[in-house]
Amino acid sequence: MTTTHAPAVPGLAADVLAAHGDRVTLHDLYDEAGAPVYHDLAATDTSEIRELLRATRALPGPVLELAAGSGRLTLPLLALGRPVTALELKESMVALLRQRLAEAPAGIGERCTVVQGDMSAFDLGATYGAVVLGTTSVSLLDAEARTGLYASVRAHLAPGGRFLLSTVDVTAGDDDLDVEAVGASGRRYRMIEHWRAGQEVRRVTILAPEREIPQDGPVPVFTTAIRVLPPDDLTRELAGAGLRVVARHALPAASARHTGVLLEAEADR
Numbered sequence: 001m002t003t004t005h006a007p008a009v010p011g012l013a014a015d016v017l018a019a020h021g022d023r024v025t026l027h028d029l030y031d032e033a034g035a036p037v038y039h040d041l042a043a044t045d046t047s048e049i050r051e052l053l054r055a056t057r058a059l060p061g062p063v064l065e066l067a068a069g070s071g072r073l074t075l076p077l078l079a080l081g082r083p084v085t086a087l088e089l090k091e092s093m094v095a096l097l098r099q100r101l102a103e104a105p106a107g108i109g110e111r112c113t114v115v116q117g118d119m120s121a122f123d124l125g126a127t128y129g130a131v132v133l134g135t136t137s138v139s140l141l142d143a144e145a146r147t148g149l150y151a152s153v154r155a156h157l158a159p160g161g162r163f164l165l166s167t168v169d170v171t172a173g174d175d176d177l178d179v180e181a182v183g184a185s186g187r188r189y190r191m192i193e194h195w196r197a198g199q200e201v202r203r204v205t206i207l208a209p210e211r212e213i214p215q216d217g218p219v220p221v222f223t224t225a226i227r228v229l230p231p232d233d234l235t236r237e238l239a240g241a242g243l244r245v246v247a248r249h250a251l252p253a254a255s256a257r258h259t260g261v262l263l264e265a266e267a268d269r
């Protein structure tokens with residue numbers, strides 16, 4: 001088995017990989033080989049966009065979007081007609097975002113300010129009616145970085161402004177979740193998720209469905225670990241950081257075991 005700095009996978013995924021032996025090439029989902037797979041799958045996931053737009057529309061003033069990536073949420077936010085500041089850590093993502101903005105219909109891209117920065121420590125010298133952190137990206141940060149995120153967000157909320165963030169509630173099963181998904185390209189993927197109650201991370205492993213794996217040649221497999229931050233825990237953590245959750249909306253379920261949740265928090269004054 002070839003690895004590119006990707007860790008061993010547990011449970012059902014380990015059995016599936018063992019069946020293909022040394023034909024397996026294991027990649028991190030966010031490395032060079034994995035990124036196109038992530039984008040293919042993410043492009044079809046519109047589950048939170050409607051709720052995010054509805055909540056943002058109700059808040060006056062400019063919008064700050066954190067962890068903007070290549071703009072999957074940025075462009076719909078801009079379509080609301082507000083100025084949007086999009087903050088993103090990775091240079092490669094910032095470049096993709098700038099390219100998409102340049103290609104957007106006239107006027108839209110001009111309302112967007114792109115900032116390369118770290119959402120756990122930023123100072124933009126401005127305040128916003130809505131600070132948006134979608135795609136459950138809060139789970140990318142460890143506890144210390146989340147403390148920095150909350151302090152930075154508080155400092156950037158205008159009076160009455162709200163922090164809108166999504167997370168996911170996961171129901172543990174005795175077995176691993178094994179589902180098929182279709183990417184924007186039409187390509188099919190088998191997704192295996194391993195999580196047991198109390199574990200800090202769930203591990204997602206992605207490969208072609210068994211029937212589509214050729215008899216010979218490499219079998220590419222992509223894996224990532226996602227921190228589990230249940231909405232009740234996150235609500236308590238936000239309260240401890242002076243951000244009071246004032247509304248909570250269920251998002252369309254990604255699977256029988258996942259419930260997306262959008263939280264709206266205001267700063268204690």
Ligand code: SAM
Nearest residue numbers: 067068069072088089090093117118119135137
């Ligand atoms: N919101 C986009 C979307 O829906 O496609 C991107 C979501 S992607 C799951 C998470 C993004 O967060 C990546 O583009 C990653 O580079 C960025 N990111 C990770 N850590 C970050 C940090 N500390 N500050 C800002 N962005 C960060």
